[in-house]
Amino acid sequence: MKSKNTKIPVKTYLSEKEMPTSWYNVRADMKEKHPPFIHPGELRPCTAEDLYPVFCKELVSQELNQTDKLIPIPDGILDFYKMFRPSPLIRAYSLEKYLDTPAEIYYKFEGNNTSGSHKLNSAVAQVFYAKQEGLTSLTTETGAGQWGTALSMACAYYDMDLTVFMVKVSSEQKPYRKAVMETYGAKVIPSPSSTTASGRSILASDPTTNGSLGCAISEAIELAVTRDKCRYVLGSVLDHVILHQSVIGLESKIALEKYGIVPDIIIGCAGGGSNFGGLISPFMGDKLNSKNSTRFIAIEPASCPSMTRGKYAYDFGDTGRTTPLIKMYTLGCGFMPAANHAGGLRYHGMSPIISKLYHDGHIEARSYIQTDVFEAAKSFLRTEGILPAPESAHAIKGAIDEALACKANGTKKTILFGLTGTGYFDLAAYASYDASTMTDYVPTDEDLIPGFASLIPFKE
Amino acid sequence: MKSKNTKIPVKTYLSEKEMPTSWYNVRADMKEKHPPFIHPGELRPCTAEDLYPVFCKELVSQELNQTDKLIPIPDGILDFYKMFRPSPLIRAYSLEKYLDTPAEIYYKFEGNNTSGSHKLNSAVAQVFYAKQEGLTSLTTETGAGQWGTALSMACAYYDMDLTVFMVKVSSEQKPYRKAVMETYGAKVIPSPSSTTASGRSILASDPTTNGSLGCAISEAIELAVTRDKCRYVLGSVLDHVILHQSVIGLESKIALEKYGIVPDIIIGCAGGGSNFGGLISPFMGDKLNSKNSTRFIAIEPASCPSMTRGKYAYDFGDTGRTTPLIKMYTLGCGFMPAANHAGGLRYHGMSPIISKLYHDGHIEARSYIQTDVFEAAKSFLRTEGILPAPESAHAIKGAIDEALACKANGTKKTILFGLTGTGYFDLAAYASYDASTMTDYVPTDEDLIPGFASLIPFKE
Numbered sequence: 001m002k003s004k005n006t007k008i009p010v011k012t013y014l015s016e017k018e019m020p021t022s023w024y025n026v027r028a029d030m031k032e033k034h035p036p037f038i039h040p041g042e043l044r045p046c047t048a049e050d051l052y053p054v055f056c057k058e059l060v061s062q063e064l065n066q067t068d069k070l071i072p073i074p075d076g077i078l079d080f081y082k083m084f085r086p087s088p089l090i091r092a093y094s095l096e097k098y099l100d101t102p103a104e105i106y107y108k109f110e111g112n113n114t115s116g117s118h119k120l121n122s123a124v125a126q127v128f129y130a131k132q133e134g135l136t137s138l139t140t141e142t143g144a145g146q147w148g149t150a151l152s153m154a155c156a157y158y159d160m161d162l163t164v165f166m167v168k169v170s171s172e173q174k175p176y177r178k179a180v181m182e183t184y185g186a187k188v189i190p191s192p193s194s195t196t197a198s199g200r201s202i203l204a205s206d207p208t209t210n211g212s213l214g215c216a217i218s219e220a221i222e223l224a225v226t227r228d229k230c231r232y233v234l235g236s237v238l239d240h241v242i243l244h245q246s247v248i249g250l251e252s253k254i255a256l257e258k259y260g261i262v263p264d265i266i267i268g269c270a271g272g273g274s275n276f277g278g279l280i281s282p283f284m285g286d287k288l289n290s291k292n293s294t295r296f297i298a299i300e301p302a303s304c305p306s307m308t309r310g311k312y313a314y315d316f317g318d319t320g321r322t323t324p325l326i327k328m329y330t331l332g333c334g335f336m337p338a339a340n341h342a343g344g345l346r347y348h349g350m351s352p353i354i355s356k357l358y359h360d361g362h363i364e365a366r367s368y369i370q371t372d373v374f375e376a377a378k379s380f381l382r383t384e385g386i387l388p389a390p391e392s393a394h395a396i397k398g399a400i401d402e403a404l405a406c407k408a409n410g411t412k413k414t415i416l417f418g419l420t421g422t423g424y425f426d427l428a429a430y431a432s433y434d435a436s437t438m439t440d441y442v443p444t445d446e447d448l449i450p451g452f453a454s455l456i457p458f459k460e
Numbered sequence: 461m462k463s464k465n466t467k468i469p470v471k472t473y474l475s476e477k478e479m480p481t482s483w484y485n486v487r488a489d490m491k492e493k494h495p496p497f498i499h500p501g502e503l504r505p506c507t508a509e510d511l512y513p514v515f516c517k518e519l520v521s522q523e524l525n526q527t528d529k530l531i532p533i534p535d536g537i538l539d540f541y542k543m544f545r546p547s548p549l550i551r552a553y554s555l556e557k558y559l560d561t562p563a564e565i566y567y568k569f570e571g572n573n574t575s576g577s578h579k580l581n582s583a584v585a586q587v588f589y590a591k592q593e594g595l596t597s598l599t600t601e602t603g604a605g606q607w608g609t610a611l612s613m614a615c616a617y618y619d620m621d622l623t624v625f626m627v628k629v630s631s632e633q634k635p636y637r638k639a640v641m642e643t644y645g646a647k648v649i650p651s652p653s654s655t656t657a658s659g660r661s662i663l664a665s666d667p668t669t670n671g672s673l674g675c676a677i678s679e680a681i682e683l684a685v686t687r688d689k690c691r692y693v694l695g696s697v698l699d700h701v702i703l704h705q706s707v708i709g710l711e712s713k714i715a716l717e718k719y720g721i722v723p724d725i726i727i728g729c730a731g732g733g734s735n736f737g738g739l740i741s742p743f744m745g746d747k748l749n750s751k752n753s754t755r756f757i758a759i760e761p762a763s764c765p766s767m768t769r770g771k772y773a774y775d776f777g778d779t780g781r782t783t784p785l786i787k788m789y790t791l792g793c794g795f796m797p798a799a800n801h802a803g804g805l806r807y808h809g810m811s812p813i814i815s816k817l818y819h820d821g822h823i824e825a826r827s828y829i830q831t832d833v834f835e836a837a838k839s840f841l842r843t844e845g846i847l848p849a850p851e852s853a854h855a856i857k858g859a860i861d862e863a864l865a866c867k868a869n870g871t872k873k874t875i876l877f878g879l880t881g882t883g884y885f886d887l888a889a890y891a892s893y894d895a896s897t898m899t900d901y902v903p904t905d906e907d908l909i910p911g912f913a914s915l916i917p918f919k920e
Contacts, residue, residue, distance in 0.1 A: 009475065009476045009542070010476070010542040010543055011473075011542065011543075013471075013473040015469065016469045016470070016471075032801075053693075056724075075792075080845075082469070082470040082471065083470055083471075083550075083554065083844065083845050084845060094543065095619075113844055113845065113846075114574045114841070114847045114882070116847055116884075131535070153845055156841070156842040157554075157842065157843070157845065175500040176884075176887040176888075179887040179888070179890060180627070180847065180884075180887060180890075181888070181893075182891070182894060183838070183841065183890045183891070183894060184841065184842065185842070289476045300860040357777075376590065380644070381574070381643065382617065382618070382645070383617070384543065384642065385540075385544060385573065385574055385613055385617065385641065386573075386574055387542050387643070389575045396640075422574070423639075424576075424636075424884045424885075425884075427635075427636040427639040427640060427643070428639070430639060431639040431642070434639075434642060436642060
């Protein structure tokens with residue numbers, strides 16, 4: 001849709017009074033909800049009680065709430081949000097000029113905080129509720145390190161103990177990511193470790209293992225359920241995380257409405273789905289109520305194509321098979337994603353909300369190879385100045401392709417994409433791209449067989 | 461001064477219409493100007509012609525302009541400024557609460573751009589003028605890497621070739637800083653190099669040298685003067701750099717005036733003086749015209765105390781003794797600053813504008829040891845969320861001390877400090893502080909003797 005006003009500023013910041021005071025729960029506007037979690041031992045829908053030993057109560061309540069449209073954001077969380085939000089909505093004038101496109105391109109930039117990404121939006125909320133409930137410590141896992149950093153910042157602010165199980169190879173390759181978390185007071189344990197039974201068991205069978213996200217999750221959950229006043233927290237996939245991330249979409253929508261803009265296309269990268277889900281939520285709500293005709297495009301790496309080549313099935317959330325069963329697009333919990341610099345997108349499954357919306361045809365999905373993504377990132381960083389995270393660059397590539405389609409067709413569309421974070425800790429990947437040593441990997445159909453074979457035969 | 465309004469937002473962003481359209485030239489309001497550059501060979505004041513072979517014409521004109529109060533910012537620079545400015549003026553509610561102080565603390569945060577610091581304000585301007593003048597390439601030196609990164613970003617945007625001589629030990633210790641510059645298309649040469657005569661001469665006498673800023677400057681200037689359509693650019697010290705950085709102070713002043721606030725105290729870290737000079741410029745102008753009674757405090761590291769323990773004398777700007785003579789507070793161009801993590805503050809001299817204002821009693825100066833600075837940084841990052849650069853943390857320590865003095869005296873002052881940048885590339889220093897392996901160094905009077913002995917006996 002064409003904007004009313006042609007003098008749109010490069011950056012739009014909401015005032016504190018304009019900032020959203022409730023999160024938006026897109027499930028309330030979905031006619032068909034996604035199927036429930038299934039208890040892995042008893043093969044029945046999970047109840048709140050099943051989840052309490054792992055997650056704090058308010059988060060369980062938000063996880064299971066499929067009916068309330070608006071969930072008020074507590075004042076304590078709003079106070080923290082004001083320290084790093086609003087994030088700017090940016091008009092990409094310089095990129096538009098470089099592409100010579102008639103399209104208007106906007107992006108919501110979530111990287112201007114020390115965690116470097118949107119992850120802080122949910123970290124703050126999760127730590128706030130844990131503190132309110134009288135918990136004294138939290139555990140989590142981290143791979144690329146953005147989630148661990150965000151959680152460390154929130155725990156430092158609320159004075160909460162935090163133990164982060166960091167995939168061993170990542171903690172060795174990214175010592176400074178580890179150092180940030182420790183600077184904020186977190187205890188960072190390379191995983192697998194001798195701290196937990198599951199860690200010891202893996203070390204016993206393979207003392208030189210590099211570790212994996214699946215193993216780190218198992219260790220973090222084990223520590224949480226065995227410790228007093230301690231819970232586990234997760235940075236993506238789950239419904240309550242997407243709820244918190246709806247602040248991205250809400251701020252974007254309020255800012256765009258100032259200029260009378262309803263985006264024609266909204267694009268985001270999708271790993272677990274929290275950023276994409278949060279960005280599209282309020283716009284999707286309008287679409288489900290026939291108030292707009294926006295297209296939504298999720299971008300994933302060709303190396304880990306859970307939506308474009310996965311199955312919509314019940315599967316475990318972790319490789320250790322300890323979580324409830326989740327109905328989602330998945331490559332199978334036994335799928336081992338290839339080494340890919342966009343670590344945040346290397347997850348075998350996809351948020352159940354996004355999966356359901358995709359399954360019902362409300363969302364499109366597309367995958368890109370890594371070198372194409374870095375080529376787009378380079379065009380972006382030279383014109384717009386911001387060094388994007390490789391994850392975020394998937395969305396940039398999507399936006400550039402749509403803008404070039406506009407140029408080819410002579411149509412003027414309004415494109416909004418989510419720029420989730422910065423690439424300060426990903427320079428080895430950029431250096432590899434610049435040196436032309438970066439390789440692409442696209443699994444063959446045969447490569448996908450072991451993952452699909454790991455799916456359990458549960459039928460609804 | 462007490463603010464009119466008690467509901468001041470955490471972050472204040474100016475709208476595009478409120479952003480300054482001219483830089484402010486504080487020299488115009490100084491009754492006594494600082495003494496001129498002296499030609500090192502002929503011992504007479506430098507003319508514009510003396511400077512043209514090294515710097516582009518518009519920058520020479522700005523350097524020598526001591527009379528025009530306002531210098532309009534060209535539209536092309538304003539367009540780039542809009543991509544990363546305005547920077548936020550932040551009310552440190554959380555730090556105030558932690559300190560339990562009656563003081564109101566504000567900081568102007570310049571770190572929310574990919575260069576990670578205020579350096580981009582001048583980099584953009586210098587590259588713009590070079591492009592306008594028909595130059596095709598630039599050279600510079602970088603130590604810690606913030607200036608080199610900022611200049612790389614600006615050169616990528618304006619499509620200008622850039623060669624950065626990076627102190628060899630820094631390029632080895634900070635490979636990712638080098639990678640950022642290369643990602644933006646700059647050619648980064650570890651210095652000393654075999655590219656220049658001065659580099660080859662140093663390598664011949666000491667093949668295993670670590671390099672130094674002084675040597676990198678010599679190489680960058682040599683390449684600039686021997687190449688067609690090429691000039692050298694510098695990121696601090698000079699008057700035209702402080703002019704460009706006045707945008708920091710101007711934005712701060714406009715934002716504070718919305719709330720009727722005139723700061724009682726303004727604090728900044730000072731290495732070459734560009735950030736401090738830019739922050740205080742418009743407030744200093746008012747003070748010189750008796751419109752306020754603000755105190756200005758420059759903070760420097762105890763390991764490199766050019767203002768607090770240096771001499772006000774004519775000295776070379778570089779250790780290679782190739783620049784004009786500059787009247788400034790200096791430890792002597794032969795002073796070798798000790799290894800100190802705040803690389804951006806390791807300079808033997810100080811901006812001539814700041815030196816003159818300090819000499820005339822308009823500015824106070826103070827020095828801190830490194831571990832005290834990191835202690836302040838830790839309090840800040842846990843309460844305000846932002847991971848500060850070690851340089852910037854000197855100003856934080858100054859602000860905390862003044863706020864605690866308010867608490868002790870029961871007085872309510874308004875404090876503004878400059879938070880120049882982020883510490884993402886300084887995590888080795890934070891890790892060293894956390895591990896209690898960080899050491900402090902304060903030169904004895906005897907340690908300062910060789911530096912003072914290097915001062916030439918020039919008399920005005």
